[in-house]
Amino acid sequence: MAKDSHYSADFKHEWRKHEKALYLAKTKPQMVEVPAFKFITVKAGYEAFSECVAALYSLAYGLKMNLKKMANVPAGYTDYTVYPLEGLWDINEQAKKSFTGTINKDDLVYTLMIRQPDFIDESLFNEIKALVEVKKPSPRLSSVSFETLSEGPCIQMLHLGPFEDEPLSFSQMKNFAENEGLNRISKMHREIYLTDARRVSPEKYKTVLRFQVEPKAIA
Template sequence: MSADLKLGSSRSAMQTYDIKKERKDLYSPKRGDFEIIDVPDLGFLMIDGHGDPNTSAAYRDAVAALYTASYAVRAATKARGERVHTVAPLEGLWSATDWEVFRTGDKDAWDWTMMIAQPDWVSSELVDEALAAARKKGLPALSLIRFERYAEGRSAQILHVGSYDDEGPTLARLHAEFLPAHGLVPTGLHHEIYLSDPRKTEPGKLKTILRQPVTSTA
């Protein structure tokens, strides 16, 4: 093998892994059209919480801890000489005792699990190592993080562009039109994937994947 081929092989092996590019079926849906996908078992760093994400200190602490931990995992994998990866986007699972609160906008009654996907080569041992290093930063919510596999299976999803508060009509169309027309019913938690940074993006340009696990009525 020539030196040039060896160099090219080395560069290919060290290419940064980005789940958004590797799994476009999961992270690049079309705008305006619902699609049915099969979501595999994936590993996530997760934190559970309750309350309005716009005002809850617990929510802000959870998000900060998840990003700190995810970057610590990235550093740990790099230090081990493993494949370098881009930190995945923030995701959230949303629920409530009374689902009517999502229609009325009573955000104080919302339950949430915020999470960030990890590459398949990240192990529980590596996460423990990364969390131990991250805890030196003193963020209170780091102790609440867990590493867990999560599988949704068959799901309907769509890309929403706009404010989070404007998701209602799209979700109504999903549940009142698309799912009944295709003989489907929801089976799991409402899932959102945040592709935009709300600190740097105008509300009308925010990109969010809306996903709903489903099953056939037949």
């Protein structure tokens, strides 16, 4: 595997330092180009949210720690900080058909994910997943997949505060898109959780919000 320019054996890759444009968003909307990245993903429901998050982190840290022990590491390998939890949010097909502008929580469908370094491939993922399933069994581990996802042109913004207040930030993002001559592609959006909701109060939550855009069609 060719060595990727994002990674080097000379330093520990820390996303907070080396990928600020994608993860340390500003509190005002901005354009960003998001290339294809690798993720471990799991489709979740509210009743299993915590179990799915635990399964993702078990695999994310399993990959990180087992790589440090390997005699023959992948090309381009360096130690790294585990990426933050992300969520890809959408509404179900029935809700899309009757959408009125207001989203009901019961209509939400989502996928949880944690990004992986470029030097990790599906073969290595499957190898470590089998080890983790033995050492830390979880009914949700079998549902975790390895995917490559691309977003392309997006508008993103750092939302500060409770999740319930996100519509205020999305409104700013929508106005920004219109002023830039852009259309939001779909109701789907991404959330990147920079704070742990179990450890901080809602007013201190930091969440990157992002949705895909495209130029408006010329009449």
